[in-house]
Amino acid sequence: MRIKFLVLFVCMLSLVATPVYAREPVPLVNHNNVAITSKPLTVDQVKGAILTGAVTAGWSSIPQENNLIVSTLTVRNKHTVVVEISYTAQQFSINYKSSTNMKAGLSMDKQQMIHPFYNNWVDSLKNAIQAELHKY
Numbered sequence: 057m058r059i060k061f062l063v064l065f066v067c068m069l070s071l072v073a074t075p076v077y078a079r080e081p082v083p084l085v086n087h088n089n090v091a092i093t094s095k096p097l098t099v100d101q102v103k104g105a106i107l108t109g110a111v112t113a114g115w116s117s118i119p120q121e122n123n124l125i126v127s128t129l130t131v132r133n134k135h136t137v138v139v140e141i142s143y144t145a146q147q148f149s150i151n152y153k154s155s156t157n158m159k160a161g162l163s164m165d166k167q168q169m170i171h172p173f174y175n176n177w178v179d180s181l182k183n184a185i186q187a188e189l190h191k192y
Contacts, residue, residue: 081159081169087150087182094190099123101192102143109185110141113177117141126153129177137174139181148185150178 092102103119110117110127117127125141136156142149152160158171 079159079172081161081163082172082175083163084152084160084168084170085175085178086152087178089147089149090182090186091147092145092189094192097145097189097192099143099145102145102148102189105188105192106141106143106148106185109188110181112188113181113184115181127181129181131173131177135171135173137177139178141185150182 097105103123103125106125107117107119110125113129115127115129117125119125123143125143126138127141128136128138130136135158137158138153138155140151140153142151152168152170152174154160155170155174158174160168160170160174163169
């Protein structure tokens with residue numbers, strides 16, 4: 057009887073553990089020098105598109121000096137990510153700044169790793185910004 061219980065327990069444990077493994081940290085992706093492919097824009101138009109796109113994607117943003125915006129996303133009051141968005145009239149970049157509860161760290165080979173949802177959220181931000189840029 058104990059062996060059946062132990063086998064059943066191990067099988068159930070493996071089913072519960074599988075989703076945990078699916079959320080192991082992955083390489084962090086920064087988006088550097090994303091080209092603005094719409095018609096020529098001013099720096100102020102690019103800034104406006106970034107701010108509007110961030111709101112559309114659920115991010116809050118604070119413009120800084122020197123063509124820099126710091127954007128923050130908080131999900132379920134559990135996960136927080138902060139990125140820096142630098143921009144010119146021709147391109148923009150989204151780079152990781154910090155996070156809370158996102159398994160951020162370095163791998164054995166010194167590669168920056170993070171929870172896989174981070175890359176999805178930043179991709180959504182990038183896509184929202186590009187959608188706004190194409191409205192001009």
